[in-house]
Amino acid sequence: MAEVTLKPTGNFDLTVEAETITPDNFAGKTAEEIGKILVWQGPEEYPLANYFDVKGDGGSSAEDTTIVVDGDVPRVKRIGEGMTAGKILIKGSTGMHVGAEMAGGEIVVEGDAGSWAGMEMKGGLLHIKGNTHDHLGSAYRGSWNGMTGGRIVVGGDAINQVGGGMSGGEIIIEGNVKHFCGIRINGGLIVVKGNAHRTVGAEMTGGTIVVGGNIERFTPGFELEDVEADIKFEDIACTGEYKKFTGDYAIPQKGKGTLYVSCANNECL
Amino acid sequence: MAGTIAIKNGYVYDPLNEVNGEKMDIFIRNGKVVTELTASELKDAKEIDASGKTVMPGGVDSHSHVAGAKVNGGRMMRPEDHYKFYQKKTPIAHSGCGYSVPSVYLGGYEYSKMGYTTVFEAAVPPMEARHTHEEMRSTPMLDMGGYLVLGNNWFLMRYLKEGDIEKAAAYIAWMMKTHKTYGIKCVNPAGVENWGWGENVGALDQANIHFEVTPEDIIKGLTELNEMLGFPMPVHLHANNLGHPGCWEITRDSLKIPKPVKARPNTNVEWAETKMKPQRHESVYLTHCQFNAFGGTSWRDFESGVKGITDYVNSHDHVVMDSGCVPFGDATVMTGDGPAIHDLYVLTGHKWSNTDVECECGSGVLPFTYLKSNPVHSVQWAMGLETLLYVKDAWKSIMTTDSPNGGPFIKYPQVIAWLMSNKARQDTFAECHKWAQDRSGLAAETREMDLNEIAIVTRANAARTIGLAHSKGTLAVGADGDVAIYDLDPKALEVSDYESIIRAFENAAYTVKGGEVVSQKGEIVAIPEKKTYYSDIAISAEDEKNMLNDVKDWFKYYTIGFNNYPTPDKYLANPTPIKIDAEV
Numbered sequence: 116m117a118e119v120t121l122k123p124t125g126n127f128d129l130t131v132e133a134e135t136i137t138p139d140n141f142a143g144k145t146a147e148e149i150g151k152i153l154v155w156q157g158p159e160e161y162p163l164a165n166y167f168d169v170k171g172d173g174g175s176s177a178e179d180t181t182i183v184v185d186g187d188v189p190r191v192k193r194i195g196e197g198m199t200a201g202k203i204l205i206k207g208s209t210g211m212h213v214g215a216e217m218a219g220g221e222i223v224v225e226g227d228a229g230s231w232a233g234m235e236m237k238g239g240l241l242h243i244k245g246n247t248h249d250h251l252g253s254a255y256r257g258s259w260n261g262m263t264g265g266r267i268v269v270g271g272d273a274i275n276q277v278g279g280g281m282s283g284g285e286i287i288i289e290g291n292v293k294h295f296c297g298i299r300i301n302g303g304l305i306v307v308k309g310n311a312h313r314t315v316g317a318e319m320t321g322g323t324i325v326v327g328g329n330i331e332r333f334t335p336g337f338e339l340e341d342v343e344a345d346i347k348f349e350d351i352a353c354t355g356e357y358k359k360f361t362g363d364y365a366i367p368q369k370g371k372g373t374l375y376v377s378c379a380n381n382e383c384l
Numbered sequence: 385m386a387g388t389i390a391i392k393n394g395y396v397y398d399p400l401n402e403v404n405g406e407k408m409d410i411f412i413r414n415g416k417v418v419t420e421l422t423a424s425e426l427k428d429a430k431e432i433d434a435s436g437k438t439v440m441p442g443g444v445d446s447h448s449h450v451a452g453a454k455v456n457g458g459r460m461m462r463p464e465d466h467y468k469f470y471q472k473k474t475p476i477a478h479s480g481c482g483y484s485v486p487s488v489y490l491g492g493y494e495y496s497k498m499g500y501t502t503v504f505e506a507a508v509p510p511m512e513a514r515h516t517h518e519e520m521r522s523t524p525m526l527d528m529g530g531y532l533v534l535g536n537n538w539f540l541m542r543y544l545k546e547g548d549i550e551k552a553a554a555y556i557a558w559m560m561k562t563h564k565t566y567g568i569k570c571v572n573p574a575g576v577e578n579w580g581w582g583e584n585v586g587a588l589d590q591a592n593i594h595f596e597v598t599p600e601d602i603i604k605g606l607t608e609l610n611e612m613l614g615f616p617m618p619v620h621l622h623a624n625n626l627g628h629p630g631c632w633e634i635t636r637d638s639l640k641i642p643k644p645v646k647a648r649p650n651t652n653v654e655w656a657e658t659k660m661k662p663q664r665h666e667s668v669y670l671t672h673c674q675f676n677a678f679g680g681t682s683w684r685d686f687e688s689g690v691k692g693i694t695d696y697v698n699s700h701d702h703v704v705m706d707s708g709c710v711p712f713g714d715a716t717v718m719t720g721d722g723p724a725i726h727d728l729y730v731l732t733g734h735k736w737s738n739t740d741v742e743c744e745c746g747s748g749v750l751p752f753t754y755l756k757s758n759p760v761h762s763v764q765w766a767m768g769l770e771t772l773l774y775v776k777d778a779w780k781s782i783m784t785t786d787s788p789n790g791g792p793f794i795k796y797p798q799v800i801a802w803l804m805s806n807k808a809r810q811d812t813f814a815e816c817h818k819w820a821q822d823r824s825g826l827a828a829e830t831r832e833m834d835l836n837e838i839a840i841v842t843r844a845n846a847a848r849t850i851g852l853a854h855s856k857g858t859l860a861v862g863a864d865g866d867v868a869i870y871d872l873d874p875k876a877l878e879v880s881d882y883e884s885i886i887r888a889f890e891n892a893a894y895t896v897k898g899g900e901v902v903s904q905k906g907e908i909v910a911i912p913e914k915k916t917y918y919s920d921i922a923i924s925a926e927d928e929k930n931m932l933n934d935v936k937d938w939f940k941y942y943t944i945g946f947n948n949y950p951t952p953d954k955y956l957a958n959p960t961p962i963k964i965d966a967e968v
């Protein structure tokens with residue numbers, strides 16, 4: 116496995132659009148060639164070497180290539196966009212759109228990630244060990260087709276619109292979320308182990324959402340079906356007792372999504 | 385010399401002039417087709433070697449939603465339609481974006497690349513005429529015009545109820561001049577008005593709320609008035625109940641209403657010297673037949689009802705129609721039929737918009753994706769092609785996708801391939817839901833259109849139907865020098881290799897407008913002058929004065945002032961009035 120290390124050196128005054136940082140793009144290139152790959156910054160294009168110290172050559176294929184971003188790059192966007200194989204390890208925080216539209220391979224972010232992480236993702240694994248912002252695994256502006264496959268794991272919190280428009284794959288969040296978690300989903304699985312504020316599962320027509328903590332304001336339009344204990348989705352286990360709801364019946368399409376809410380943390384429901 | 389060109393040795397398809405694939409030269413001088421050029425003119429003229437290529441008049445789209453408030457509503461509500469389909473600027477062309485609802489510039493360029501030179505906006509609400517003209521003015525490459533939506537107009541409904549035909553005629557004539565529009569569009573007659581009260585109409589004899597006129601009253605009234613005024617085109621009808629299973633019956637019955645009305649187009653223009661009679665004889669032009677031809681009684685037993693309509697069209701000569709084909713993929717549904725959009729929202733849950741255009745009409749917009757895996761969409765695909773293939777005489781049909789309702793106009797080459805190649809259709813049957821075979825008759829249809837028929841349904845008949853064959857849709861002497869040259873050798877054409885048909889029609893080898901090469905193999909090479917047509921109908925000053933007294937009185941129902949209502953000439957690129965001598 117070939118390893119390419121990108122050590123951030125500066126010039127991040129404007130954010131950098133780095134959708135070219137993928138194993139697919141680095142494979143078959145030498146460190147010098149990788150340093151010459153162009154990225155947009157504002158209205159201009161500059162080589163990667165303008166921002167990073169590049170060490171190591173790419174592998175013979177994307178599968179064979181690992182990219183290590185050795186530091187914080189919160190002002191670098193779109194790392195790993197559309198990647199199909201290989202691995203990216205970011206040893207710090209990163210900007211928006213990390214792993215957007217990725218179809219395979221693995222991205223590990225050791226710090227935090229910006230909004231739109233895993234946007235419209237199709238496959239692979241995106242592991243964010245810290246927190247992330249809005250639109251995790253969701254559809255982009257205007258679209259209603261979110262994540263369709265793969266898995267996103269967040270060690271900390273996410274904020275709004277987690278998995279918006281999702282139709283497949285899994286999102287697992289160890290921490291809390293705010294508003295509109297799982298809005299308009301029609302498939303896939305979202306597990307939030309912490310709390311959610313409001314509008315969980317709004318307009319959902321399919322798929323499954325599990326909230327292990329408390330939902331401060333429960334979404335109208337859901338009907339209680341049952342109480343289940345220790346639910347399991349293949350390798351994802353959720354312990355404890357859960358109230359099982361279906362919905363969202365507040366829309367004309369009369370959705371058939373499933374929403375599990377922890378009994379212990381939602382006594383008033 | 386500008387606008388002077390010789391197109392040599394192409395295989396020419398000019399159906400209005402009864403030229404069917406003959407190898408011949410086309411000469412254009414100062415933007416008009418001529419019999420020949422003198423030796424000295426030839427020396428200065430641009431010459432195109434079209435040997436081994438197909439030469440047709442410039443394409444004419446008689447029904448497309450390309451400009452105005454509703455199209456712009458589609459642009460605003462669909463950023464996702466834009467960010468993956470875009471074009472960079474070039475030294476002469478603007479940048480642009482949008483797949484199903486392109487920006488005005490991109491829309492003009494994309495049409496031109498396919499060999500089209502004339503496009504008519506399908507629905508102009510009177511109050512939005514100014515906006516529509518602003519967008520048409522900014523749409524490059526195309527001569528344009530628009531149809532005024534009058535099927536639910538308060539003034540007309542009241543005049544029709546009261547039987548005041550003189551004032552109704554005066555009102556229509558005045559409205560055409562005021563809004564610089566070309567013909568009469570009638571959308572869900574009587575139904576859109578009811579939608580203001582959350583209702584629709586379900587039958588031709590159902591009177592609507594307050595005005596108490598029926599769809600039948602409106603269709604009869606408008607088609608009679610249309611001929612009384614001598615409009616270049618027939619009334620353009622979007623029938624009631626559109627998009628509901630079983631709607632084909634009301635559509636057929638609507639077509640029966642104008643049967644006794646005799647076509648009397650009375651345009652005062654110089655006609656190109658076509659061999660065929662270039663004037664229309666139809667009293668109704670049905671639009672997007674496919675959407676009006678749903679069979680069955682629900683989505684469960686949904687099936688094609690096209691045959692019920694095409695049987696009627698085949699046995700009657702007062703109807704012409706366009707198809708509204710569905711080529712699969714992303715579309716944006718936009719129509720003046722507000723309730724139909726609401727029904728689609730209930731069905732799909734997508735974002736949607738609806739507007740009540742005060743005193744006049746309504747409209748709605750909703751994004752839509754036609755999927756090969758969806759049973760109903762697959763039948764709709766088959767139905768769109770049935771509407772063209774079942775009509776025996778190509779002069780009764782026009783190829784459209786009701787762009788962007790069935791799909792964007794950039795899919796026309798794909799539709800042409802399906803019409804020309806049974807193999808193309810069979811290959812699509814293999815990919816789409818089996819309902820397409822089980823619930824339509826298309827699988828058994830073996831007809832393959834030839835290039836002459838394609839030229840009829842994509843330009844000649846569109847121009848003839850809307851009364852523009854005096855200058856468009858033909859290469860007869862005196863016509864506008866609009867030519868499309870396709871890299872398709874009719875002598876070597878194998879329709880089973882339908883990909884080559886798609887490639888040829890996607891990017892014309894040359895698009896010539898007014899004798900100037902404007903696009904070449906998908907690249908815009910010149911930005912030509914453009915014209916905007918409208919109908920200028922002469923009526924008696926007395927009738928106009930009486931009618932205007934009513935209009936000014938009723939203007940209290942509008943939120944804009946009477947003086948701000950008209951669209952001034954400055955909003956039009958080269959305003960081109962078509963003079964009409966009305967008989968009233």
